[in-house]
Amino acid sequence: MSINMVGEKIGMTQIFSENGLAIPVTLLKVGPCTVTQIHEHNENKIIQIGYKLVNPNKLTKPMVGHFKKNNLPCFRYLTEYKCKNKKKINIGQIIKIDEIDKHQLINISAVSIGKGFSGYQKRHKFSRGPMSHGSKNHREPGSIGAGTTPGRVFPGKKMAGRMGYKRVNIKNLEIIEINNTNNVLAIKGSVPGKPGNIVYINQQ
Structure with a gap:
């Protein structure tokens, strides 16, 4: 199943394996995300998801109307992705971190740290x-x-x-641990951006 989610970078730390090896990991706070729009294009479902609730006064009127049309709260970040699977998805459905498969690799996209001139x-x-x-x-x-x-x-x-300060995509990152209680994902290695940056996660 193809799944996309949005989250924030918490920072980096290390986790010790059963063999005593120190594994460098990046901690990400992922979701929950809400499906805000669904439409079809070339036999593919285009799913739009929203992340992080925001006050409607901080958005433009067209954006507020976009959410109001489907009786949804306002979200700060939106992203779209193609979904080829036939699983039924409804507007307003909440996508949580437990839908990510720990045994599959993921791709992460984010804006890298700006180094200036x-x-x-x-x-x-x-x-x-x-x-x-x-x-x-x-x-x-x-x-x-x-x-x-x-x-x-x-x-x-x-x-x-x-x-720096460019959109960077890193493919095939390994998931070390998933904490469903706190919506935290531990990824092996580094992820673009500084702590607090928005990251886009994709798993095919």
């Missing part, structure tokens, strides 16, 4: 110049293109600029 070495892993006395090319980029022809720098040239 970064130089060539940090952003693109360029090698630096000689550090000896007399060298004037320690951390400079060197040549960025030809002169008269073409007489310009091609778009996409790797140069200094803003680093």
Whole structure:
């Protein structure tokens, strides 16, 4: 069954296995999510889910009307996903963390941490110049293109600029533990973003 959920990143810690090995894990507070809309496209169900209740005064009138149409509370975050299975899903149905299969891998999407304006070495892993006395090319980029022809720098040239703060997808992450009581998911390894960031979880 294809399932999507929305949650927040709590932080990182480590869990010790039965063999005494320390496993680095990321803790995520996932759901519960509510189905807010269902429509079909190319024989696939497109399911929209909402996460985190919010005061209607903080949303636009069209968004408030979208929830009011189906007699639903207002949610801060919405996302859509395709559902190919024939299981009956209704508007207003609550999707909880216990629907995630612990023995299957999941994909997680989130916005990475912003590093601000970064130089060539940090952003693109360029090698630096000689550090000896007399060298004037320690951390400079060197040549960025030809002169008269073409007489310009091609778009996409790797140069200094803003680093991070991009949508990052990580596939095939292993689930270490699921806490149904507190809606907490322990994922092996790291997840994009800083604590408090919204994460989107997908399991096929």
